[in-house]
Amino acid sequence: MLTAIDKHLLDTRPRQIESLRRWALEFLYFGVKEARACLFVGLFMVAMLVTPRAGVLGIPRYDVLLVVAVGLQLWMVWARLETWDELKAVCLFHVVGFALEAFKVSSSIQSWSYPDFAYTKLFGVPLFSGFMYATIGSYMIQSWRLLDLRVRHHPPYWMAATIAILIYANFFTHHYIGDYRWYLAACALGLYSRTMVTFRPLDRDRQMPLLLAFVLIGFFIWLAENIGTFWGVWRYPNQLGAWSVVHLSKWSSWSLLVIMTFTIVASLKHIKEKIHVPGP
Template identity: 45%
Template sequence: MRMTKPATWPATMLMRRLAVLDQRIARQLRVRGRWAVGMHELVCFGLKQASACLFGGLMVALLLATWRWYPATAPLARYDFLTLAAIAIQLSLLALRLESVEEAKVILLFHVVGTLMELFKTAMGSWSYPEASLLRLGGVPLFSGFMYASIGSYIARAWRLFDFRFSRHPPFGATVSLAAAIYLNFFTHHFLPDARPLLFAALVLLFGRSWVHYRIRRVHRRMPLLLGFVLVALFIWLAENVGTYTKAWLYPAQRHGWSMVPAGKLGAWLLLMIISYVLVAAVHRQGRHGR
């Protein structure tokens, strides 16, 4: 069957022009020595990270903007506006080819996983959503699922933009088992002993020797995969502080005045990172087998 040539989209044309500009800058900086080349690569790294964070960054920006400027008397509740805005962002990213269908699958999958956990956690009083809305399931406004989905979106986009490769990676089946145990513990620790110490030990055992190889421009560099998980969890924790500061959701200790989210939550986000990582890995694995 003859394949038709895909249309050239504005976003694709922009990426091509940026690639040409990058090569031109690289040639000019090469004569200035290794320091200039290193700074150029650092800037490229930052730009790629910003692109990978696009969905999550826009969601955090919306939390801040609606907290500061959204009118209290608006006929559309703030939470409902956030839900509709998240859907619009998702559709725009797909339409502009800034996000692939595979990445959208990850977002949808993690949206479901996150919303199910939200329903349980809010029922248990772990946190709450203080504002009224129509687009919600029980005590959970639908925009909350997109906050979880933005984590999956970041990992999926970073995987593609940095051309991730791995060495000493644990078997896929073992990572699925760990992710399932982590997800189950988010529910069962309310009734049974918390298994997090065992889960952290299993995490180190499985990923302690793993490396992720990432390409900024031409050469693949590497870092411990476990360190990557910790760094992403740190940024998620910072974003969560923005969320609670803007009263998008609140922990029990924050109902009478804002305070920073306890640093202990970093561990929970680290474990949640493993779930999202395994979901993205599953999509990539399915894509390879489908070729």
């Protein structure tokens, strides 16, 4: 004879199995959509790994990577994997990233360096480098669309923009007036403490704290940076003799940069919604 406990277990077991299957299916769809959002990131990383340091057919490595990056972006637009508006945003991230690179690589700062020759170097920085920042923007734009992202309790846009500008400025000014990243991180923590991002892996809405997303994306960028420096695409001063793991403090820098990138994407979408006039 079955006891009440046995009957309860028999009743709940199918629901548990169904819940587990549901979770696995949603996780699979989430992974597929994330992989799709990382298309430009992934292909560009593969190009960095497979392009020989000596270049291809006499073309220096950095120049090859620039051609690959531009070609990938044009292909994505042609294949309708990316819109022209999204391409414009990617170009904006390229400009923002290149400006930071030019400053960091300058002779007075030398935070890192690009050791190889290239015809397309400007201020000591190969032009392809801006696309490394553009990959972050591309990922955010793509995931926003593919996962139907919605943001709850977004802070006032002028406050978010102010923090983003200060974060970007601190990457420059900390060489002269001190590093205020932790103060800015604390401000961002307070600003986004209530902010949740809602996304749809399959057919149900899920949500997570936006701050957690910032930290997770920053961590994966830090991993990618280790891969890039290991392959010698660029090097920090302490890696010139022999490669070593990029300092963990860079994780915080990347997380702050992710906040700035997200703010740009969110602001562009906000502006577009405001100026969009529905048809009759």
